Amino acid sequence: MSPFNKISKNIHFLKSIKTTMVLLILVSACKKEDDILDEEFPVFGTCEAVNPKGNLSFIDLSKGIFTYETSGGGKIVMDQYLLTITHKDYPGFSIQFWGITHENLNAKQIKDFSTNRRSLIFPDGTKITIVNGNLDDSRISIDIRENNDYHHINSVCKTLEYSAVNSPYAQKLDDMLADGETCTFEFTETGLLFLNIYTEDTVGIKVEKRVPLGELFKNEPNMVADYWP
Structure with a gap:
C-alpha cells in the first residue's frame, strides 16, 4: 500500500471515531434531557410522603x-x-x-x-x-x-x-x-x-x-x- 493510501485510510478512520463520539455525546445529552422531562413538577399539599435524600x-x-x-x-x-x-x-x-x-x-x-x-x-x-x-x-x-x-x-x-x-x-x-x-x-x-x-x-x-x-x-x-x- 502506498504512503498516500495509508494516510487516506488513517484520516478516514479518525473521522469515523470523531463521528461516533459526536453521536454518543448527542445520545447522552438527549438521555439526560429525557430524564429531566420524566420528572414531573412537584405538587405540594398532597400529604404523599417521599424518602429523604441528600443531606x-x-x-x-x-x-x-x-x-x-x-x-x-x-x-x-x-x-x-x-x-x-x-x-x-x-x-x-x-x-x-x-x-x-x-x-x-x-x-x-x-x-x-x-x-x-x-x-x-x-x-x-x-x-x-x-x-x-x-x-x-x-x-x-x-x-x-x-x-x-x-x-x-x-x-x-x-x-x-x-x-x-x-x-x-x-x-x-x-x-x-x-x-x-x-x-x-x-x-x-x-x-x-x-x-x-x-x-x-x-x-x-x-x-x-x-x-x-x-x-x-x-x-x-x-x-x-x-x-x-
Whole structure:
C-alpha cells in the first residue's frame, strides 16, 4: 500500500471515531434531557410522603423531628416546635426558632417573627424558609434549598412531600416561594453577628435592609448582645 493510501485510510478512520463520539455525546445529552422531562413538577399539599435524600434525614417526622446538615458546616435540627441552627465553625452558637414565632440567640430571646414567613440563609447559601398560617397560628411548611437540592415538608400533615438532589426544579420552586423576613449570621473578628438582610413579602420583590439583631463575642462566650428594639 502506498504512503498516500495509508494516510487516506488513517484520516478516514479518525473521522469515523470523531463521528461516533459526536453521536454518543448527542445520545447522552438527549438521555439526560429525557430524564429531566420524566420528572414531573412537584405538587405540594398532597400529604404523599417521599424518602429523604441528600443531606436530609429524620428520625420521626410524625413528631416533627428531622436533621439537615449543609455542605458548609451548618446544621438544622427540628424537634417538635423547636428548630435549632448551629455551625461547626462556631462551637456553642445557636439560633433557635421555637413555638410558632419566637427566636433566640444562644438561648436569649431576641424577637418574634415580624410576618408569617421567616427565612434564614447560612454563610454557604443554604436557605430554610418557615411558613406559618398566621403569626400566632400553626406552622404550614418548611422548605430547605441548597444549590439544586430541594426539600419540602408539609407541617400540617407532618409529611416530607419532596426531597431531591440535583432537582431540575430547585430554582423555580425557590422563586415561587416568598422568603418573608430573612436573616443570616456572619462570622466576625470578634465573634458572630445575627442580622436581618431583606424582606420579601411578595414574590420577586425584595426590600434589602441590614438590621443587626444580636451578637456573640469570643472573649465573652456567655454574653449575648441584644440589638432588637
